[in-house]
Amino acid sequence: MDRMIIHGGAPLRGVVELSGSKNATLPIMMAAVLTAEPVIIRNVPRLRDVATAIELLGGLGVAARWRGDHELELQARELIGHEAPYELVKTMRASFVMLGPLLARGGRARVSTPGGCAIGARPVNLHIAGVRALGARVQLRNGYVEAHAARLVGARVWLDNPSVGATENILMAATLARGRTVIENAAREPEVGDLARMLAAMGARITGAGTHVIEIEGVERLHGAEHSVIPDRIEAGSLMAAAAATGGDVIIRGAPLQDLDAVIVKLGEAGGEITPVEGGLRIVRAGTLRPIELRTLPYPGFPTDLQAQMMALLTQAHGASVITETIFENRFMHAQELIRMGADIVMKGSTAVVRGPSRLSGAPVMATDLRASMGLIVAGLAAENTTTVSRVYHLDRGYEALDRKLAALGARIERAPEA
Numbered sequence: 001m002d003r004m005i006i007h008g009g010a011p012l013r014g015v016v017e018l019s020g021s022k023n024a025t026l027p028i029m030m031a032a033v034l035t036a037e038p039v040i041i042r043n044v045p046r047l048r049d050v051a052t053a054i055e056l057l058g059g060l061g062v063a064a065r066w067r068g069d070h071e072l073e074l075q076a077r078e079l080i081g082h083e084a085p086y087e088l089v090k091t092m093r094a095s096f097v098m099l100g101p102l103l104a105r106g107g108r109a110r111v112s113t114p115g116g117c118a119i120g121a122r123p124v125n126l127h128i129a130g131v132r133a134l135g136a137r138v139q140l141r142n143g144y145v146e147a148h149a150a151r152l153v154g155a156r157v158w159l160d161n162p163s164v165g166a167t168e169n170i171l172m173a174a175t176l177a178r179g180r181t182v183i184e185n186a187a188r189e190p191e192v193g194d195l196a197r198m199l200a201a202m203g204a205r206i207t208g209a210g211t212h213v214i215e216i217e218g219v220e221r222l223h224g225a226e227h228s229v230i231p232d233r234i235e236a237g238s239l240m241a242a243a244a245a246t247g248g249d250v251i252i253r254g255a256p257l258q259d260l261d262a263v264i265v266k267l268g269e270a271g272g273e274i275t276p277v278e279g280g281l282r283i284v285r286a287g288t289l290r291p292i293e294l295r296t297l298p299y300p301g302f303p304t305d306l307q308a309q310m311m312a313l314l315t316q317a318h319g320a321s322v323i324t325e326t327i328f329e330n331r332f333m334h335a336q337e338l339i340r341m342g343a344d345i346v347m348k349g350s351t352a353v354v355r356g357p358s359r360l361s362g363a364p365v366m367a368t369d370l371r372a373s374m375g376l377i378v379a380g381l382a383a384e385n386t387t388t389v390s391r392v393y394h395l396d397r398g399y400e401a402l403d404r405k406l407a408a409l410g411a412r413i414e415r416a417p418e419a
């Protein structure tokens, strides 16, 4: 296992290219199960989670072939299985989104329940209620969700909250159902929109993706397609936070401005100067950082996946910032590590008060999940001396070539085997 060693204090400067979105790629890969014909997916980031998804698909009989660095061909000519095993679901919860495609294509699915995780309980009740509404018989046995349906039947599904994964599962299940499905209170995240575009390219009939109401008119079959994954807005926001925290000047190529409204507003309030440039955006932080109030919300609100990075940044703001996490109940695990680096953070329930500016000093730290690890990287870049972030496998799940990208921007960062 590797760790990242950061010698902090260098402002990030230069140009960086975004990778394809992890959270768009994973469900899009699973959509390959819906057709016997090949699908070609471009702009696929080379990540550990993508490798896990290939393994999951392989177990179902889906052939995967890299046609280039970031171009993946998948073909589910015939399914040889219908299971997402515990070993894979526990390492990558997104595997649970295989439930819908398996049911739609083969009439049955056996998908391990994911269990709790480092950021919260994360139940899957909405996914299950959704496929039940489409007529699947579902039971929970031996830690697995077992679902059957000769053919799914379109229905109205109202989601208690706009869950990204549940929306994606129901959307995929509905593409091959008989009749019309309406998903109300659907997630509006851009990754859901990207999945809908992929499904439409495969012949699905979908309207309203990107709004609270998605309508799907089921079709008899789907066919092969080609699709290019959207750029990763969370990688963009992470790099923006790192640039702002170090007093840098960075151009982010491929930054999807239209998906970053809340992030641009909040980083702007904090003192980042963000301007659109040809093919992306530029972020400069020349003056001091200001404290802000931040509340994570479903899209188009501020993303929970950038909360840790913003907390690290706000340790450098002059005054008290208030961060409220409304999506996951246990997503402040990075705060304790930031405090060890010298941050002044007080937490109460779902709110954290961050008082700055703190002189952060490097320390050995470790994180429990992907975005928390990125928060610690941001802190390490802004800190004095050396920070060592262990458990780099978290970062490898979701950030492509992070050390190389940051080093190219002037960060003093290296990857080394765990001592």
Ligand code: EPZ
Pocket (backbone or CB within 6 Å): 023, 024, 026, 093, 094, 120, 121, 122, 123, 124, 125, 126, 127, 128, 161, 162, 163, 164, 165, 166, 187, 191, 303, 304, 305, 327, 328, 329, 370, 371, 398
């Ligand atoms: C997706 O997770 C992302 N993962 C997460 O990114 C992201 O943090 C999250 O959406 C919110 O934006 C992927 O896309 C692979 P949800 P997901 O269902 O779909 C509750 C990262 O670091 N809920 O929208 O699992 C749930 O507990 C990851 O890249 C239910 O109550 O999130 C949470 O409080 C971390 N019942 C809220 O909904 C359900 O059946 C939103 O979760 C499902 C969810």
